[in-house]
Amino acid sequence: MKGVKIYEVPVNLQPSHSHGGRDYYKIVLVTGKVLLGYSGRTVTCKDTFLFFANPxxxxxxxxxxxKNKAFACLFTETFIAGRERKGLLQHSPLFRIGASPVIPVSGAQAAFLVSLFQQMLDTSGSDYPHREDMLRNCIALIIHEAMRLQPAEDNRKEKDAAARITYxxxxxxxxxxxxxxxxxxxRLRNPHDFANALSVHVNYLNRSVKKVTGKPTSAHIAERIAAEAVSLLQHSDxxxxxxxxxxxFEYPTYFNNYFKRVTGKTPTSFRKEKV
Structure with a gap:
């Protein structure tokens, strides 16, 4: 299947591994003791908990x-088809920058979540013709369950100014x-456009986005436009x-040059390869 992977996480006591900068969302269910680093923080988590990460x-x-046991589900935004499920990602506090990505679970809650991950593992390895829809439903159910379990105080925490403007x-x-x-x-295609829409100075926007995500504002915009271009070339007529x-883009030649600079291919050659 394209755009999704479910697996049991092998326990490795080697030095910590860094992740990020890719185009996938991640949900991990861990039972045991783990040292997590995110947003400039280091947290020791134990017992059973869910960890959420976005690109x-x-x-x-x-x-x-x-003795740790862990399951992981990685998926792209493209895999989560439909506006309703995409909205779940975009508006869930679990995936918002500045929100706590760790949700503790226990007892029956943990058993239920383990059963969901096990079901996804079994489904992903089967020949069931609707397994992708089933996996999408399981992912949505895990997110909803985590939102229900999220401690109320986490929802009330003030985001710092940089995290808020970045979100x-x-x-x-x-x-x-x-x-x-x-x-x-x-309508909005460059940092100045977004700064004007958010009523902030472009330099403040650029500093905030770079501080929180590690990437310039322009890089986020370029990557998202390129991703949409790829989708339209593949799936539209x-x-x-x-x-x-x-x-x-005012002229097709501008778009051709932009797409080739980002992907290394012209739109026409890219579309022919995908046919």
């Missing part, structure tokens, strides 16, 4: 016990997608000019 959250993991920027960026109308092109206009 904007660099993190490190170090197992502190050989607002990322949410505003994502609200423009998916592009589904050639007559309604992207729009011509290259329509795609260029819908993504805010």
């Amino acid at each position: 904007h959250l660099p993190h490190s993991v170090e197992h502190l016990s050989r 607002l920027f990322l949410e505003l960026l994502e609200q423009q997608f998916p592009v589904d109308n050639t007559g309604d092109p992207l 729009w011509n290259i000019a329509d795609i260029a206009y819908s993504l805010g």
Whole structure:
């Protein structure tokens, strides 16, 4: 299956491993003792807990016990098809920058979550024709269960100013997608556009986004536009000019040069390869 992977995590007592900067979301269920690093913090977690990570959250993991047991589910935003499930990712506090990504669970809650991960493992290795839909439903159920279990005090914590403006920027960026109308092109295409929409100075926006995510504002915008271009080239029958206009490019040649700079291929050659 494309865009999703479920597996049991091998316990490794070697020095911590860093993760981040990729295009997948991650949900991990751990029973044991683990040292987690994220957002400049280091936290020792024990017993059973859920850990959530998104593409904007660099993190490190170090197992502190050989008795640890863990399951992991990695998936791309593309795999979570449909506006409703994408909205669950975008608006869930579990995936928002500045929110706590660790949710403690115990007793019957832990047993229920273990059964869900085991079900996903079994389903992913089966030939059931609707296994992708089943996996999507399980992922959504785990997120909802974690939202229900999340301590109320975590929801009330104030985000610092940089984290807050970064979250607002990322949410505003994502609200423009998916592009589904050639007559309604992207309105916000550069850091100045987003800074004006958020009523902040562009330098403040750039500093905040770089501080929280480790990447410039322009890189986030470019990566998201490129991802949408790839999706339209693969899954729509729009011509290259329509795609260029819908993504805010004044001329198709500008789009061609941009796409080649980002992917190393022209839109036409990329589309032919995917046919």
